[in-house]
Amino acid sequence: MTEEEDQCNQQRNFRVEQEEPEPPQIKEEQEEPEPPQMKEEPGELCISQDEDQTDLNYPSDYMETGSDERCYICKECGKSFGNKSLFRIHTRIHAKDKRFFCKECNKSFSRIYHLKSHMRSHTGEKPFSCKECKKSFSLRSDLKRHMRTHTGEKPFSCKECKKSFCLRSGLKRHMRTHTGEKPFPCKECNKSFSRISHLKSHMRTHTGEKPFSCIECNKSFSRISHLNVHMRTHTGEMPFSCKECSKSFNQISNLKSHMRIHTGEKPFSCKECDACFRQLSNLQTHMRTHKTVSSQTM
Structure with missing residues (x-):
């Protein structure tokens, strides 16, 4: 072998040694195993690796307590979590970037699950069915609320009079009878109402709209309650x-x-x-x- 060939071989070996990848560096965070990727199911949370990377950049406080307990604290609202994956899910509530867009109406979401739930408003899909009456719902939470009509459960109680309601919104409306709050004002006459449905009925006194018609004599009314009373003149009902x-x-x-x-x-x-x-x-x-x-x- 000539001296020139020997020098050429040495250069090739040097290049091979340079191209050999270095062993990967192991960070301290990798000692804690990441939760497995979960498949998307109706009503369940989905965590993807791409989403986790964005959450790692979110500002947070990390604390270690006695023994092996760990605590992740959200800097935005102060809520604490003992589980890293739950903490990451929570931080998306505050995240400004909403990377999942609806192609129908351009509404944006921070989580793919929320986008999939939203899409049912366009497709009309209702995958959650009541076993009692077969009524279907697009959201699991709506089914859960509906089930209270069968079970009679009323988990929301008024602290003033102990009256109970199956929906939180029902309790909220009821509380206005105690506080006197009337958050729905009429722009025409400044009269205020405790319910938006009452405001809508009142607005018809200004617009003259009478959307409820009697099928017997075609007389029209601004409120359905007035139509119901009128119908008794035809049926003779006296309840x-x-x-x-x-x-x-x-x-x-x-x-x-x-x-x-x-x-x-x-x-x-x-x-x-x-x-x-x-x-x-x-x-x-x-x-x-x-x-x-x-x-x-x-």
């Missing part, structure tokens, strides 16, 4: 009965007026002469006598 004399009425207001015959209550007072009446219509008739007298004396 409100007096316990004193068994007389029946088609409206509860008529029953209340009738009950004053038995109780003697006269809640409508004349400001001119202190005369009292059981019905507002009788007071209004009486008030005309004062107007007549005043006009005659002039």
